[in-house]
Amino acid sequence: MIDHEKIDVDLNEILGLCKKYLDGICLSYQVKERPDGEFISFEISNPSEKFYAIINKINDHIPCENKYKDKLSLIKRAKKSDDILLIPEVQLLQREISASLTVDKYTFGDEFLKRYTPSVTELEKQIVVSANHVVYGRRGSGKSSLLAYAMHHLKSESKPFSWIAMQTYAARKDFQVLASVLSEITRDLSHFSNRDQDFISISDELEKLGESDEASEVYSRLQKMTPRIKRMFGELSINSPVTIFLDDFHVVDLDIQPEILSILYAITRGNNGYIKLSGIEQLTNIWDGKKRKGLEPPHDIQTLELDHNLTQPDQSKGHIKNILDRHASYCGLSNIDSMANDEYMNRLVLSAAAVPRDALSLFLKSISKSISKRQRAVSITSLNSATSESIQEKLKDIERDAFSDEKARALPALEGIKNFCLNDKKISAFLVEISEKTQYYADIQKLIGLRFLHVLHKGITPYRAGERYIALMLDYGFYIGIRSARSIEIFPKNAESMITGDLRRLPILKNKK
Incomplete structure (x- = not known):
């Protein structure tokens, strides 16, 4: 006779362990009969070594008295769920995407290199070379990930490095920041x-100097300490190169940036x-x-352009799809095809302006909104709603990335561009003559860096030779999903290579001198 109460206790013990090892999420399962008694089959869309290991771990941790000891299995989900967005695999995907939105030296832990998605232009081959590099790109384009890729390679080879999150020193412009770094x-x-x-002793000495109120004294003291630091650095690097990573370097004041690099270069050069x-x-x-300070490209430092905006939309689409598919595979899904069709992916790339982190964020919000609407897959209407809301987050980014005087100049320019596109010309894209001075x-350019404008083409000649224009798109968040902006012509319509003739026909926004 079956003791149903005992079975429930045994089953609950196993389900509790499943939730423990998956941080609160339990896989789908079935209790089945066989000649030697009942057994549990956990189901997953794309079984992998990770999930087999979890099932084995559950089995190892349940006592011999548990009715299901050695009677656990993992099987491929028999058929596609009618409610794909509600299955445990998608819950895992939501959590993993959320955790990946901010990358630092701890992201993914020892699994980083295994889970890393290579950049579109394969910059990984360059970033691991023993050389000075600056990685440029918009917020969310993968700059920190590329640095972390190089860092994890050094870590795997037990080579010395230092990772500095410059966000700690956001907007700082005092010389004390040099000592603190x-x-x-x-x-x-x-x-x-x-x-x-x-090293700890000199670190303590520098820490105190970084807290000093006398800027002139700090700078003078640092100059005197530099030879000693350089000598210690050299003793460490004699057998293996030492690498210093400065993540999000742009957040410190523009004037102090060359000063920081100058003193670091004095220590690392020839060392x-x-x-x-x-x-x-x-x-x-x-x-x-003017001061001859910092690192001068290309002599002292190599520039790596990670971000191509929307100039290569088809490649960006493939890259973003690859990132999402890798996350999906890690979470027990074959890919995201069952959740998002090609039409959705086209819109996602344009809505995110090919910025991977923005695409991940919008995809995550699309899932939540589609679930709340009881939709069976992520929908474009949910994406449009998420895109409209995202513009507020970009405005908040200004507080982290831009300084007050620059912000005061850039935002009025943005208002003029919005009026030109949304009220005057009724089109989302336009041309501006390239006039660097x-x-x-x-x-x-600042609005491009802040992701309010996106580059479609870096330089075309629509009329007279010698007059070059940059083709730009106003961010989708200003008009997608907004009823009053339904009359706006969307350009481009798909994440595909654009025809130069179509770009030349875009309206020209006159430069304001």
Whole structure:
């Protein structure tokens, strides 16, 4: 006779362990009969080694008295669920995407290299080379991921490095920040040195200097300390190169950026040391020509352009699809095809303007909105709603990335562009003459860096030879999903290569001198 109460206790024990190992999510399952008694079959759309390991772990941790001991299995889901968005695999996918939206040196832990998605232009081959690099791209384009790729390669080979999250020093423009950054670096490097206490001692000394109120004294003291730091650095790097990573370098004040790089270069140059930094190009100043400070490309540092905006939409679509498919596979799905069709993917790439993190964020919100509407797959209407809401997040990004005086100049320019596109011309894209010396064009570039405008083509000649124009698209968030903007012509309509003739016919926004 079957003791149903005992079975329920045994089953609940197993389901509890499943939730424990999947952080609160339990896989679908069936209790089946066979000659030697009941057994549990967990179901998943795309069984993988990860999930087999979890089932084995559950079995190892249940006592012999449990009725289902050694009677657990993992099988492929027999058929596609009618409610694909509600299955556990999609719940896992939502959580994984959410966790991946902010990348730092801890993201994915030891699984980083296995889960990493290569960039469109395969910059990974360059970033691992022993050289100074600056990685440029918009927020969310994968700058931190590329730096982390290089860092994890060093970590796997037990080579010394220091990772500095420059967000700690956002908007700082005092010389004390130089001391604070050096303090972090020397403390990090203490873990790789036999003279760890010497590194910690100088780190403490630099930390105190970073908290000093006397800027002139700080700078003078740092200049005197530099030879000592360089010597210690050299002793560490004699057998293996030492790499310094500066993530989100653009957040510190433009004027202090060359100063930071100048003192770091004084320590690493000719010392088997290398600097790799990431930043938004329009907000980054790595070389001060007047003071001759910083790192001057291409002599001192190599530039890696990670972000191509919407100039290669078909490649960007493939890249974003690959990222989503990798996340899906990790979570037990074959890919995202059962959740999102090609029409949705086209709109996702354009809505995110080919920025991977924006695409992931919009996809995540599309899932939630589609579930709330009881839809069976992510829908374009849900995506449109998420896109409209996302513009507020980009405005918040300004507070993190732009300084007050620059913001005051750029935002009025944005209002004029919105009026030109949405009220005057009724089209989402336009041309602007390339005029590097004007403040208005500088504001345009800042708006590109802040993801309010997106580049469709970097330089075309619609009329007279010698007059070059940049083709731009106003961010979807300003008009998609908004009833009053339904009359706006959307350009481009698909994430495909654009015809130059179509670009030449776009309206021209006159530069304001």
